[in-house]
Amino acid sequence: MPDPKVDVLHGTLDVLILKTLSWxxxxxxAIAAHIKQRSGxxxxxxxxxxxxxxxRLLRKKWVETEWGVSENNRRARYYRLTAAGRQRLRVEVxxxxxxxxxxxxxxxxxx
Numbered sequence: 001m002p003d004p005k006v007d008v009l010h011g012t013l014d015v016l017i018l019k020t021l022s023w024x025x026x027x028x029x030a031i032a033a034h035i036k037q038r039s040g041x042x043x044x045x046x047x048x049x050x051x052x053x054x055x056r057l058l059r060k061k062w063v064e065t066e067w068g069v070s071e072n073n074r075r076a077r078y079y080r081l082t083a084a085g086r087q088r089l090r091v092e093v094x095x096x097x098x099x100x101x102x103x104x105x106x107x108x109x110x111x
Contacts, residue, residue: 013045013053014062015092018085021063027076028054054079062088 020026020034031054032045057063062085070076081089 012096013049014057015089015096016043016045017050017053017057017079018062018081018089018092021079021081022086022089025066025068025078025080027068027070027078029070029076031079057085060084060088 016035017031020031020038023034026034028047028050032047032050035043035045054063057079058065061082063079064082065077065079068076068078
């Protein structure tokens with residue numbers, strides 16, 4: 001039986017994007033590909049969700065952009081984490097770590 005795909009919970013996409021950009025600047029397709037690869041293809045980010053999230057992060061000043069050339073010689077908008085974005089990533093990772101631990105406790109079999 002194949003593994004079911006994971007639906008991205010509300011608020012998760014921002015932290016996944018911020019974490020991806022913590023490794024360096026990337027264009028939208030590369031961000032989605034990185035998340036897919038790191039999740040073992042369990043988390044697939046559609047363009048209809050990715051670009052609104054990137055625009056939201058831009059408005060919050062957690063990312064900034066510049067134009068560059070992609071791997072296939074096309075002009076692409078590259079997103080980069082700002083100092084405020086790095087700080088927000090630390091906060092979000094701590095919150096998700098606590099949340100995952102709490103959910104793990106609930107899912108463990110009773111003794």
